[in-house]
Amino acid sequence: MIHYRKILELNDEGVSLRGIAASTGNSRQKVSEVIELARKKGVECPLEEEMNDRWIEEFLYPEKTMEGSGRQPLDFEYIHKELAKPNVTLSLLHHEYEAGSRANNAIPYSYQSFVRYYGNYAQKHKATMRIRRKPGEIMEVDWAGSTLFFIDRDTGEKVKAYVFVATLPCSQFSYAEATLSMDQHSWINAHIHAYEYFGGVTQIVVSDNLKTGVTKHTSRELVLNPTYKEMANHYSTIVMPARVRSPKDKASVEGSVGTISTWIIAALRSTHCFSIEELNVELRKKLEEFNQRPFTRKEGCRFSAFEEEEKFALSPLPGTPYKISEWRTAKVRPDYHISVDSMFYSVPYEYINQEVDVKLSDDMVVVYFKHMWLTSHKRLYGRFGQPSTLPEHMPDNHKLYIEHTPEVAIEWASSIGSSTSIVVKYLLDSYQSERQALQSIFSLKKLEHRYTKYEIEIACKMVLSMTGRPTVKSIQTILKSNKKKDAEQELKQNTEVNETNFGFTRGASYYGGKE
Incomplete structure (x- = not known):
């Protein structure tokens, strides 16, 4: 021996x-x-x-x-x-x-x-045992039951902060972060920061059945919150919530929550911070100490176990971090706009009265109809009621009106003729309000749907020969009158043609009469 x-x-x-x-x-x-x-x-x-x-x-x-x-x-x-x-x-x-x-x-x-x-x-x-958990396979996430606080500089009141915890079960390497609330924005941002801290992405995320992440979870159906699902797709991972009332499904994070509550949350009980940023700086120091604490029954610590046994198995981070967005539903109004936070964004007018899905980010508003992209707008901030309207979303008659400016009106009149140009310039100069002038010119412009350019030019020329103050109403009257005269003249010509273009006819003697 x-x-x-x-x-x-x-x-x-x-x-x-x-x-x-x-x-x-x-x-x-x-x-x-x-x-x-x-x-x-x-x-x-x-x-x-x-x-x-x-x-x-x-x-x-x-x-x-x-x-x-x-x-x-x-x-x-x-x-x-x-x-x-x-x-x-x-x-x-x-x-x-x-x-x-x-x-x-x-x-x-x-x-x-x-x-x-x-x-x-x-x-x-070895630092880890791979019988139950594979490296890089799962990240378990949850909110800690205990809370932290910081002191408001202005009021001196204690402001509550909630602690997000993420754990890699294989190495027990953990991440923690304090947030001001447990809403969806904080939940998603904490995941993003956890991935950055680990330097990679696991294949699966095991979460609790929180409303911020899971809309519905039964034995037959799992419906994730759209934003949570979109974040998982961005990082190429899968969200698998723990079964209802089954804490063993995420035992590692449950254990880490208890340990972190002792070694981080309780350890900060006498630390006074004056902002959430200061609190997270102190929390990160305690987190590093926690991950560096030696194991009691084996060699190494959580950090060494992660570096040696699990880091290599994580999937790489995407090129850019996920930009958090929020999903809502909206109904398209009769004016082909949707209302989002008291701002108005246009969609194609064909979708009036339809329900659409709206994806909101800090700088963009994207609209979908039954998973089909409809349009995108830059998000509006500031004064309520601002519209964002794209011309291609308008009906043709609305588009014609919205694009009508003095420059466009003069350009259109030039394409008709010199007399029409004189009328349009007079209208622009005679009205006190440019809006009223454009409204009259718009009415004149719509006549092009019923009359030819030549007819409009002749009508303008006739009005100018009769008065130095032409109006759209007088032009409309002349157009109708000319149209009626043309119709009568055409009818008369057709009648004369019918009377001269006849074939062989029987005389009166044929019927017993006298010539």
């Missing part, structure tokens, strides 16, 4: 290799090997009481415990590495190990022994 403990203790006291070999009865080569292996694996004096020769041997030479059994040895490093991969389980690895043993004519270990040996190995040599 090799006296591992004695070798390490004598070496710590400075005894030479020759002296240790003579004292323990082991060769100098073996003594040197044990000391070097213990140094590599971090076994240092003073040793704990439980670290007897058998414990140290199993720690330094885990394969020795299986020697002499005639069974196929286990490659623990390979098992631990493979368990980090998606969908790889101990059952699959044992099946592969068993098949390899049969092929080598060796006796495999049973599944129970396989799991036990790996568990012993991982508990002693």
Whole structure:
């Protein structure tokens, strides 16, 4: 039997290799090997009481415990590495190990022994054990039951702050942040900050059934809040809320909430801060201390476990962080606008009286109809009642009116003729209000739907020959009169044509009359 403990203790006291070999009865080569292996694996004096020769041997030479059994040895490093991969389980690895043993004519270990040996190995040599949780697979999130506070500088009152907690179950690495409320905006922002703190994204987010994240959760149906779902899609992750009244579904975060309540929230009970920013600075200091605290039953801490065993498995962050948005519904008004926070945004007039979905961000308003994009507007701030109207959303007659300006009116009149230009310029100069002048010109412009440009120009010319103060009403009267004269003249011409263009007719004598 090799006296591992004695070798390490004598070496710590400075005894030479020759002296240790003579004292323990082991060769100098073996003594040197044990000391070097213990140094590599971090076994240092003073040793704990439980670290007897058998414990140290199993720690330094885990394969020795299986020697002499005639069974196929286990490659623990390979098992631990493979368990980090998606969908790889101990059952699959044992099946592969068993098949390899049969092929080598060796006796495999049973599944129970396989799991036990790996568990012993991982508990002693690795920061995390991958039997239950895979690295980078899950992030559990929740609000802490306890709250913090800071002092309002103006009133001296205590302002309550709520603590968001996120935990990676594999390494137990945690994140915490204080917010002013538990609303959706705070909930989403805390997720974004947690991803930035971890430096990556997990495959799954396990949350509680909060209204800020989950609209409906039954055994048959899961409906996520649209903003929460959109955030998950942005980070390419999946939200899987814990079952109702099933705290075991997120046991890690429940445990972390209790621990953080002690080591962070309670530790800040005597700290006086005067803003939420100051409070978060102090909270971050306590959080770093919490993640650096050594484990009680194994080597390392939460931070080292995360760096060594889980960070590599996180998916990379997207190029830009998620920009929080809010979803609402609105009904399109008869004026083809929707009302959002007392501001008005246009949509295509064909959707009047329809219900639409509205996505609000800090700078944009995006409108959807049955998941189909309709339009986007820059978000308006300031005085209530401001409109944002796009010309392409208007009916043709509205579009014609809204685009009517003095410049456009003069340009249109020039396209008709010189007489029309004189009339339009007179109207613009004669009215006290430009709005009234444009209204009259707009009425004149609408005549183009019933009359040709030539007819309008002739009517304007006739009005100018009769008066120096032309009006739209007089032009309309002349147009109607000209139209009527043209119609009568055309009817007369058609009648004359019918009377001259006749065929052979019988005379009066044919009917017994006189010529």
